[in-house]
Amino acid sequence: MGDLVTLYYRRNRGWPTPEDSYGLTPMYGADGWCRGCGVSLREQTGSIVLRSKGLTGAQGAWIPYWRTNVLCMQRSLGEDLAGRFGLRLRPVVWPRQAPGEAVQVLMPVVGERWFDPDELRRRTHLRHGRDGVACPTCGTWRWLPLRLVEQPPVHVGPELAAAPIAASPEWFGDGWSSFHKLLMVRELAELIQRASPRDFTVEEVPQVYESHP
Numbered sequence: 001m002g003d004l005v006t007l008y009y010r011r012n013r014g015w016p017t018p019e020d021s022y023g024l025t026p027m028y029g030a031d032g033w034c035r036g037c038g039v040s041l042r043e044q045t046g047s048i049v050l051r052s053k054g055l056t057g058a059q060g061a062w063i064p065y066w067r068t069n070v071l072c073m074q075r076s077l078g079e080d081l082a083g084r085f086g087l088r089l090r091p092v093v094w095p096r097q098a099p100g101e102a103v104q105v106l107m108p109v110v111g112e113r114w115f116d117p118d119e120l121r122r123r124t125h126l127r128h129g130r131d132g133v134a135c136p137t138c139g140t141w142r143w144l145p146l147r148l149v150e151q152p153p154v155h156v157g158p159e160l161a162a163a164p165i166a167a168s169p170e171w172f173g174d175g176w177s178s179f180h181k182l183l184m185v186r187e188l189a190e191l192i193q194r195a196s197p198r199d200f201t202v203e204e205v206p207q208v209y210e211s212h213p
């Protein structure tokens with residue numbers, strides 16, 4: 001078992017708004033994301049705005065619809081975890097009445113490359129018959145999605161080994177769905193899963209450690 005794991009989300013809660021940007025404009029600015037593929041083009045600059053319909057209170061932790069790289073949780077849990085693991089938080093904004101105070105745990109892109117591109121090419125071909133596509137609008141390369149059991153091992157460099165939570169430099173996705181692979185330290189993942197067992201399971205991730213950067 002590696003030191004880093006991922007959280008698999010069992011369901012989604014809360015709808016990002018406005019819908020015409022799938023919630024991206026408040027988070028990145030109107031010109032901070034690509035209208036061709038939905039990838040963000042800069043660091044997040046604003047809060048996610050969530051409609052609370054179907055959320056059943058801002059309890060525990062959860063992943064909203066559409067934005068699968070956005071980890072939300074009730075504020076008290078987020079602040080506790082932020083203090084213990086050195087996480088960065090952003091408040092979640094509600095367009096109407098708030099179902100409770102909530103925060104987003106930011107997942108910074110860490111490292112230059114997690115995966116061997118030859119391995120990604122081989123495995124995406126096996127699964128999809130092709131490997132990925134460069135967006136004609138922004139030029140970002142996205143690998144076609146791979147399930148956890150299909151993905152090649154993550155090469156863990158010193159920077160990633162020291163991060164409490166991280167997003168892959170590589171983008172994955174198809175059509176309007178664009179996302180990073182996510183990793184976090186096991187203890188953090190287990191605390192989140194225990195706080196929200198209906199939302200998450202903790203999953204092992206194949207990983208190899210690079211002793212020489």
Ligand SMILES: [Zn+2]
Nearest residue numbers: 034037135138
């Ligand atoms: Zn694009």
